[in-house]
Amino acid sequence: MSRQQFDLTDFEWSIIQSLLPNKPRGVPRVDDRRVINGILWRFRTGSPWADVPERYGPYTTCYNRFVRWRKAGVWDHVLHEVAKAFDGDIVMIDSSCVRVHQHAANGKKGDQDDGCMGRSRGGLTTKIHALVDADGRPIGLDLTAGQTHDSRMAEPMLKDIGKGAIILADRAYDTNALRALAKEKRAWANIPAKRNRKETFPFSGWVYRQRNLVERFFNKLKQFRGIATRYDKDPRNFLA
Template identity: 60%
Template sequence: MARFDLTDAEWAVIEPLLPTDVRGKERVDDRRVLNGIFWRLRTGAPWADIPARYGPHTTCSNRFRRWRKRGIWDRLLDAVSEAYEGDLQMIDATSVRVHQHAACAQKKEGGSGGMGRSRGGLTSKIHALVDAEGRPVALKITEGQAHDGRSAADMLGGLGAGQILLGDRAYDSNALRTRMAEQGAWANVKPMPNRKQVLAFSPFLYKYRNLVERFFSKIKHFRAVATRYDKDPDNFLASVKLAALRVWLRAL
């Protein structure tokens, strides 16, 4: 078994969740193809460089895109993340450099493609909501210059009664605090230093926010996430979700 291949325990979780509606010719071995996809995700190498032991590289790349379009990767991540510990959740964002091969797509297509100019040059930003164990609950990507707090608005619908959201100063807004209160949750967000209103804030609970930073550290071990090589933003988000899936599998 190669270093990045799925273990027997990880495969036992994934296999029952894979599609079984095979028509015509029998599908190439799923485990071998998935191992090829994870090899490329971990190394950041071009699809064409996938080792022959994983089969034709075109099979791996085509399966990755086809299953992304069918929502298979979303289904896998949703299934394993049902066990999340939601009493305490942390939100944050991290920027990743866009490789020059992906950057050219922005010029050709005329759209942002989830890429934007920031102090680090052309970047994309990964937004993540994680649970009390540092495992991902929600993920999205935006342009690198996107505001963390405003970009998180559509990621917080799952927080409810008795739950606590931790966030840094980028998420300090009256609108977010009001929304969390309406949902029955409490936003333990570090207030901006220029705030005149004294707000309830627990420095003790805030220390647990490092779990989201540790999550980003884990997924950036996957070089195809640490640097964006995918031109299509949907493909890049799928890569992020597959890295997140691997974090969940290892935790389980």
């Protein structure tokens, strides 16, 4: 089978192959690389799982393995292992909203769990929070409802940064709590101060230019239609 446009390259497969569960015994299963390519096809196109082409195996296999590995923490493990190589000197944090499709928004009436969906300027939305390194690789990801303020997730996502790190973020993250966390970690919060700030803080516009990497990360992420629009009802599946 020839490689399709969005399939894993040999180099990409060599990185994640050893991070996947190994099942040497039992009934032979559909090849992992083939299934992951099917999962990527689904998110790249935003199509229903039932439309996954037969060349990737049964669509039920793609869906079931995606969910089973999510429950087993496989996708978190892959992100964690890839993030080990990150350059810890500079980290960038930002967020971006995605619209929630009506198929994902049909939760039970009166349910207290918002499923990381909320009303914002764009209607019913989910906000993706991302922490990336100096090469634009993701270190951490999380979800909230669309109307949640960006700074709400800053502290939990930055709690494990190393000493002496440089934090790059826009004005939305200029909070006393985040600056106190940076001081505690002996990090430098290179964040432009809000216009109503009376205090002044050290700020380098030249270093701040590097923050475009987190913007470019979201740009690449949203090339996947299944992420640019949320079709998954379960927020854990969407985050995975």
